[in-house]
């Protein structure tokens with residue numbers, strides 16, 4: 688029996704990178720998964736095809752998580768396909784490496800709209816749709832919310848907002864048996880870190896990773912998310928697990 692056997696999950700931004708690995712890992716452990724994407728339709732369909740060909744259940748669905756009506760539609764679609772949703776993984780986010788001085792008001796809105804408002808909209812939809820028995824929300828954060836490196840100021844601040852939202856909601860929603868936790872990845876090989884290993888600052892950061900001095904694979908992050916989604920984590924809420932090979 689899988690760790691999340693019979694559960695229905697939504698993974699936002701699940702087409703590629705960490706989200707795709709999380710969707711595949713949840714499905715391999717018995718969950719039916721709605722794989723949300725914003726623009727990466729083909730990649731989302733490839734993630735679904737990989738899950739289905741491995742014997743799992745999944746469906747792809749477009750939606751901008753920062754829009755309330757899209758968030759609502761994603762839950763309705765997941766319910767139509769698989770039944771009530773009790774696991775939400777807020778993975779969708781905009782990553783940004785840029786000098787602070789070059790960061791514009793438009794950059795701020797783009798980053799905070801997807802990373803913070805998107806998380807809020809999806810959780811508000813979850814509260815309408817989670818069953819009475821409760822559910823599990825896993826927010827994907829980053830180690831840089833607590834230990835930011837240069838060139839990540841606004842992105843790191845957006846993820847710090849997600850950490851604090853998680854702590855506050857753990858207290859507010861605990862009486863409804865809704866658990867909410869953060870998985871904070873370290874540097875991971877995805878579209879967000881293209882060219883990272885070739886840059887001096889990237890190489891220096893990787894040298895300081897205790898377990899392997901290289902970018903993590905998305906598959907290194909997924910098991911922590913599956914754990915927090917599962918009933919094995921039934922007594923955990925408001926926690927932040929660094930999935931980072933020991934980097935902080």
Ligand SMILES: NC(=O)c1ccc[n+]([C@@H]2O[C@H](COP(=O)([O-])OP(=O)(O)OC[C@H]3O[C@@H](n4cnc5c(N)ncnc54)[C@H](OP(=O)(O)O)[C@@H]3O)[C@@H](O)[C@H]2O)c1
Nearest residue numbers: 700704705724725726727751752779780801829874875877
């Ligand atoms: N890679 C790292 O080193 C690293 C480290 C720490 C934390 N993280 C976090 O891990 C998560 C996954 O990132 P990743 O590295 O796998 O990057 P990624 O491949 O860029 O995945 C992020 C996904 O988010 C989706 N997205 C962005 N805004 C959206 C919106 N408004 N609505 C719906 N989907 C939206 C994008 O969808 P489309 O492609 O469909 O447009 C994209 O595929 C993010 O929360 C990121 O901050 C990554």
